[in-house]
Amino acid sequence: MSTATSADTTIRGGEVVIDGSVVRADIAITGGIVTAISSSSIDAPHVIDAQGCLVLPGGIDAHVHLSPAELADGSYPWVDDFESGTRAAAAGGVTTVGNITFPRPGEALADACRRVAEDVRAQAVVDVLLHPVVTEEQHLDPGELTALQELGQTSIKVFATLGAFQTRRRQYYRFMAEAGSRGFLTLVHCEDDELIGHCTASLFERGLADFRHFGESRPDAAEEAAVAQLIAFAEVSNTPIYVVHLSSRRALTACSAARARGVPVYVETRPLYLYLTEELLQREDGAKYIGQPPLRRHDDVDALWAGLRFGTVDTVATDHAPWTLEQKLEAGTSLERLRPGVADLETVRPMLFSEGVLTGRISLARFVELTATNPARLFGLYPRKGTIAPGSDADLVIWDPDETRVVDGSRGESRAGYSPYDGTSVRGWPRDVLSRGEIVVSGGKVTGRSGRGRLPARGSSSPR
Ligand SMILES: [Zn+2]
Missing domain, CATH: 2.30.40.10 (Urease, subunit C, domain 1)
Known part of the structure; x- marks a missing residue:
């Protein structure tokens, strides 16, 4: 002092x-x-x-989806832009958000970051980091990583659910290993796309295509299978991976076991999975709770809280992907027409404090680690952010x-106009x-x- x-x-x-x-x-x-x-x-x-x-310390929500001013086709994928989204963040005590940044067709990762950075500089109320999404074969080039480093961005996002990943796993692995060797962290959405496709087709064949069957279309086995695949890669290549929005006991058990044998796998969970369970999907307005992966069972909720408490879960991030209630319910009529995601930036820290710290389920120190210090370390911002020093x-x-x-x-500040809570x-x-x-x-x-x-x-x- x-x-x-x-x-x-x-x-x-x-x-x-x-x-x-x-x-x-x-x-x-x-x-x-x-x-x-x-x-x-x-x-x-x-x-x-x-x-x-x-x-x-100001909160760091490492996983949000705020829309750039507009997409190439003039549409808006989510209802919050960097203005309303970062106002919601600020109101909830979050001073840095990590935005998943989708390139336009043919666009390089660094160019996507440059384009979105202009929206950030025009609109954002708090600070932003960018995770560009690897969507095309042309992205799988070490030159892309060099360009990102020059911009000061040191993470990439990969969807195991995207066809490009499934058909080019070897090239993706090589690229992710190169990224890891340069100090990048790779965020991975872990659900097995082929299993989801199989489950969904089977539900359609049986006439069960209503949103109430959303959980069956994306079972925890599909999450566990994808997590296992990515852990195996992280293990053989010693490449760090960050599993986003982990939702199930089975997937967490796989990650914890890998971590115990020294595999660099880090785990994020999302508030939805800490407070809500699958029964809600049976309600008439159940579509408003839809996110990917789906809500799970009480046993999964218990496992995630234990993970928060004992350190096998590293961060709580929102995956803030907001829609209005009208959009959610209108789209939610069928498994083919869904709008996954909810607004959560304003509530992530207050809910975790109220339901976690004040109930004694996690300590105040863990609360700060999960919502500030750990994401700062993982995403190359520590000790500039994530601590008071x-x-x-x-x-x-x-x-x-x-x-x-x-x-x-x-x-609230989000244009969603409703909260799942x-x-x-x-x-x-x-x-x-x-x-x-x-x-x-x-x-x-x-x-x-x-x-x-x-x-x-x-x-x-x-x-x-
Ligand atoms: Zn997301």
């Missing part, structure tokens, strides 16, 4: 979460950077009183642990949020300016 002499802002008297412990301290901020943390009072022209509140970006959340609100997506009473919300020292949420209201968000240059993935 040290004393700053020239701070422009002080956060005073909060309970600051640092490296897993809670200390009462003042935090000095100068030029957007934390310059000192002190148990004695730090003076500054601007003082934010944090007494009675926790002070947490001298020299770190002043991405800080003044968290009121006693504020109770009932979730109401119609009043509508009606749930949640205790513990961000009061004020700072992004690089600037107040972007004040008294629970988003005040940050669109277009202030940046794309921080990232280093190598450095999991602990």
